[in-house]
Amino acid sequence: MEGVASKVVSPVVGKSDTKPTWCPGCGDYGVVAAVERALKTLAIPSHEVLIVSGIGCSSNLPHFLSSYGFHAIHGRAIPVASGAKLANHALTVIATGGDGDGYGIGGGHFIHAMRRNLDITYIVMNNEIYGLTTGQASPTSEMGHKTKSTPLGVIEHPINPIALALASGATYVSRGFSGDPKHLGDLIANGIKHRGFSLVDVFSPCVTYNKLNTFDFFRQRLYKLEGSAHDPSNLVAAFERSQEWGAKIPIGLFYSADRPTYEELEPALKAGPLVHQPAGLQGRERLLDEFI
Amino acid sequence: MEGVASKVVSPVVGKSDTKPTWCPGCGDYGVVAAVERALKTLAIPSHEVLIVSGIGCSSNLPHFLSSYGFHAIHGRAIPVASGAKLANHALTVIATGGDGDGYGIGGGHFIHAMRRNLDITYIVMNNEIYGLTTGQASPTSEMGHKTKSTPLGVIEHPINPIALALASGATYVSRGFSGDPKHLGDLIANGIKHRGFSLVDVFSPCVTYNKLNTFDFFRQRLYKLEGSAHDPSNLVAAFERSQEWGAKIPIGLFYSADRPTYEELEPALKAGPLVHQPAGLQGRERLLDEFI
Amino acid sequence: MERSPDLSIRVGGAAGDGIATLGESFARLFTRNGYHAYGHTAYQSVIRGGHVWFHARGSPDRVWSQGDGIDILYAYNEQTAEIHAPYLRKGGVMVHDPEKFQFPADRLPTGTRTIAVPTLQMSRKYTSDPILSGSAAMGACTFLAGFPFDTLAAILQDNFGSKKKDVLEQNLGTAEAGYRFVQERERPIERAFAPNHGAAKLLITGNQAIAMGAVAGGCKFLAQYPMTPASTIMHWMAAHAADLGIVVKQAEDELAAINMAIGASHAGVRAMTATSGGGFSLMVEALGMAGMTETPLVVVNSQRSGPSTGLPTKTEQGDLDLMLGAGQGDFPRAILAPGNVVEAYRQTIEAFRLAEDWQTPILLASDFGLSENLQSADREDFPMDLTPSNLFSSRPRSENGGFRRYAYTPSGVSPRSIPGQKGLNFVAGSDEHDERGHLISDVLVGTPAAVVERRHMMEKRMRKLEGLRSEVPMPMIEGPESAQLTIVAWGSVAGPVRDALAELNSDGIRVNFLPLNCVFPLRVAELGKALVHAQKTLLVEANYTAKLGGLIRKETGIELSHRLLKYDGEPFYPAEIVAKVRRVLKEEVN
């Protein structure tokens, strides 16, 4: 049934009439499935969901679900999503894309979005490579990784999105794995439910261009924070966990905190979503008094 | 003597023949004095120093010292400085500017520069306001701060540059105060001596537009990490200290670590600074063989 | 047409001396007394020190620019006297305080003189801060200009009423001392105005007019990053945001600002961003996305002297090619260029209408002069009766088989749904797409059907450019119908041209003017018609390469015969234009 749900009639978000164009085996299949699962669980009507992405293999995701979507330019998913959320905060706004999109060219927006704490869920399909442009290093590529742009190996320390999120004041910081869509679906659902900015960084292997960080690589290393002694209300502990890399790599919820959202603090939104408020200057002639 | 040192003859960096145009009492006077002091201490010839800045009151600094300078566009001091350093890593390259320049519009470059670990010293005159554009909120403006762009008060969590630097893998992370140029001069000198990227975030009050974060505000709150039990080799402890804000605010060295610099790892620089290496394709005809 | 004599008051000093406040108050003396006024602000990219000045010009007739010459000069410091005294015209006076500096009479133009006022002495009664001395001088100048002290007192009340009580008292006291001091010794100057000429007029900057026009046009969302001379749009909006129910978002950079505005517009709220050339450069990529996704958007580009950081506080019309070329590939856009505050208000409203009707980005070109200078206007100039529709509450028909957001239509405009509207879900994409928004850049592109689809979608979008062309402001000749010379200019340069025209016409010289309020798309046919009868044409433009001239030639084949170009950051003075016209016409006679 899901398979044939059409873009326009599905009451909750399902698959769209466009089949994913990812390579067979691509990690992103697991992510779109997890997003679909999360939105089904939350039973949000499909027309009340807006999924905004940038450019990259991963950023094609909005086309494969039946909600509203905005497939923007490279690196700008977050500001587009932010504008849309401020225009209509009754919408469930999800931003999504790749590691290059979000942590590379979009890195500036990323850190500012987190301090801003708009109620947006940001899902990054982190494959540690530039997929769509056929395999250059990404900001999360590991030191030594040989790619088309680094034939002798990457010589930069990779971005640590979890640490960055914690340092920037994000209020929901998590990491999932495309190979575990159930766990990932829960992280996404909880991120959507969370009031404020939620980061879900996802290990989503690129089977074509990244021969280092494969499904196997992760399967051998990942462990879940949920089963550990980690306290997700402890910022410093979360930062410490974010530094773990190597034989053991944590996934799950690193940190969550309760802080008013931007929408809650914005005076102009007290009267409800902007999109429903009246516009224009009718009857405001007294505004001209300041110019006398 | 210093006062009259001319741009072209001073053997070490001194004042230039251009008088600072900052408002009387501006924090940036203390910063330029500290930079001058640091460079004098290190006795680096003035022609071997390149100071690169963006746009803002603070970014005028290069004009006031006798070294080489590049007064770039808003937010781009770091990439310009990075290119210059890669072209001639024998130069002492200092990047400088304001909080808007470095943490706002330049935020993306900031995080990437730190993971890259080029041997650049970045001095940010953080006045928690946009000075040159006459007083809008900056990314470091505190919640509630009323400015021209936020007449009802800032509703975003400020950027924490120290935490961000720690999360991004910077290898020298420090904070100084314009009101203590001796301490600041030491931080800068040590930053320049440090092999790798050094951040010196400086509280440098804007006496004209920021009536909140004044010299007095800081004098009442600042304490020095050097006199505390802080261990600057401990990343997690540094992150914990970075969260301190309120009655007590730390300055000094939060963190330092030893990691190879980008220049050291870059194969093309093994033969010395690029600027001295031969150019062109003479005798490289065998390159064409790959096209047969 | 006889023109009544105007009256110009100029005040100069260093940044931090309160010069802008003094100057604006002088402009307000005119408007409060029912005169037309123009206030030109000249400052520097520095917060304290340097040299700044403000020029306030009033007239019983409409004035369009700062005009030429000075009647009353208040020199706060010696540098001001040195720089500006040469521009005093006959009967003019310079007010200064001999305690600050001496100025020998032989350094003044003939027919002008100094009036010494002990302003520091007067202010010292209250404070040692010399800034107060300006109020004493203001009092003196008010008298010399012919205005009653009451008007000034009311203005001071407005300026300082909200500050601590003694601030107002000190200013009033010093101002009155200055007024009385001169009243006892002098008479108003010859060109002085009579008080109470008529009902008070408004005094407003282009940026205030743009901001207000945006709200009138339905704008509910402004995302902006500060940049001179566009910042005050955000300041006005921010100050009124809570009251008017507008979200004003200072973004982390211009990339974020424009993309936020696009996101807000996509979600059904009329949205704008504003910036200057450097920031506009950063918006270029997203502008193309608005074009491709057919998202309405208004972008204000207030130009300043380039290239690069250039002269941040000086004017230029140097961004025309930038605005024309912004974005890779082709998509429809329009560039409106209001010439004064009233046009700024109305064309901003119009920009919102065009953006929405044609679902594409509309640029509003301002510049330092229009954005930051003050102009008088009447309340009726700012109609507030428009009721912008609620986009969310009207919805296109649902369709069987999926909503076609990008349906092919004769006009090129397709039905648009808003996220949240049920049953009309679609994905807007920056990649090329089909009528339903499905990508054709991935598994389809290059196949025969997709090649045709691409062609059709390009043609659909580009049809909107022709639609826009038929709706943008019509080029209309001002002045005598047949003339020896037609002046062509765009944007705020229309101001000094109109002043020059008035002077030339009142001298009996038959010159007319074709102001372009829309520089793209040009109405080629009408423009050609308007220019076909011109014996000579003079392009007046504030840039080095005569960009509008090039555009007109490109679009119409017409090369304007003469040029007056300026690229030093200063505004055109009417006298420069008058002189150029006279030179051009003399040529003909020879």
Next chain:
Amino acid sequence: MERSPDLSIRVGGAAGDGIATLGESFARLFTRNGYHAYGHTAYQSVIRGGHVWFHARGSPDRVWSQGDGIDILYAYNEQTAEIHAPYLRKGGVMVHDPEKFQFPADRLPTGTRTIAVPTLQMSRKYTSDPILSGSAAMGACTFLAGFPFDTLAAILQDNFGSKKKDVLEQNLGTAEAGYRFVQERERPIERAFAPNHGAAKLLITGNQAIAMGAVAGGCKFLAQYPMTPASTIMHWMAAHAADLGIVVKQAEDELAAINMAIGASHAGVRAMTATSGGGFSLMVEALGMAGMTETPLVVVNSQRSGPSTGLPTKTEQGDLDLMLGAGQGDFPRAILAPGNVVEAYRQTIEAFRLAEDWQTPILLASDFGLSENLQSADREDFPMDLTPSNLFSSRPRSENGGFRRYAYTPSGVSPRSIPGQKGLNFVAGSDEHDERGHLISDVLVGTPAAVVERRHMMEKRMRKLEGLRSEVPMPMIEGPESAQLTIVAWGSVAGPVRDALAELNSDGIRVNFLPLNCVFPLRVAELGKALVHAQKTLLVEANYTAKLGGLIRKETGIELSHRLLKYDGEPFYPAEIVAKVRRVLKEEVN
């Protein structure tokens, strides 16, 4: 002029089927046998699946484009047969594997036929992965094209020699099976080529030529962010960086890339960045900074179909206005537009020379077609004898009273020092400045001396534009001197135009061609002269709004009389141009 018949082999399938490798190998069959060749790659913005194809054309004569028609088509899958079989020309054959799909003869053009080859069966000997079946087909096509198996074996050796040993063995084995299978049953097709026509030629893409040209021109620093179709410039550079002593920096975005290049250039190293329209849009602001600080810089913009993300793997010439207008205000620039791989190499060298001599940014406009397609060339086409000077070791004279980095000179070019050179310290600034680099935007601007200074500095910089104009490539007519029609085109569109011209001329039609290798600044006088004798002119351009046509009219007043425009992402085919020319000339007769 008689033209020898060409031979075209096309192969199509899905992304991931190895189509590009097959296609390139076909092109290499031609060049290894001493033929000229052109290889056109057609892929999609998707990594696996969809439909991709590669067209290899060879000829004893120089070929400039993919030409028209197919002689040998290898259809890896049914979709390929459906899409491409209609373009088979007389005597042509389609190779396919009936196990994959059947293709009834009546769906083929008359005079063409299919040749069934059991490729899967042949590959199954080694692996179940169907990708190997392509090698069998390649063997078959090689025979049909007239080439010996040896050439193919050598190519496979190069392709797979560095992989695991059995990969090479499998490919060789399957290829030979395919070759022998057809050899036993068929003869080479009628248009087949004789082997060993001459010495092997090079086969190179525009991007490889640009990258290599950059190094030849002295480039030591490339900062880039990946973007199709510019990425392979970085790939080539990165692969050779350690060997050639070049720093290749993949930046975090295009803003960083261009600013890094500017920093490197300031520090005395010749530097470049490369991108496509979207990334170029992000470089606009910094381009102006390079202009203002007078920092040499080469920027490659390889255009693709816009607007916005558009069709990332398709070609267009849609960025001309973007490149012309990039940056607020006026500063000198040049835009070179090579038309083939040899010009790409030489003009990149020239771009570095111009950037350095005129201390300003030089743009090199490429496009998908030039950047990614393969063209044959000779070793002599790529001279490597230039010795770029060391900038650091030559220094301008010191001056008393401070070095004047921006000294006024007749040419506008000022002496330049490099950080590290003693006694020549200066500050480069994006604000307006005086001869010594001191800002005039802060405490000076607006004062009479600073207004004059500003004007002089603008004029100094803009003098360089006139200097550039006198040094950029000269527009030169190709073909018969007097002609009924002159074709005008820029950049890679010169390719199909040259092919069309050869055909028209060999048919006795007097048409000539004015290719523009530099679109800005135009050499107005020479251009006017070249066009003045043209009875009719035909603009051939790959964009919607005829941008070059507009620019020519703007600069020269000349409106080209006819246009052939294309904006569907596909390359021009010579036959389209031939047909258009015939239509235009017929008009005349009527």
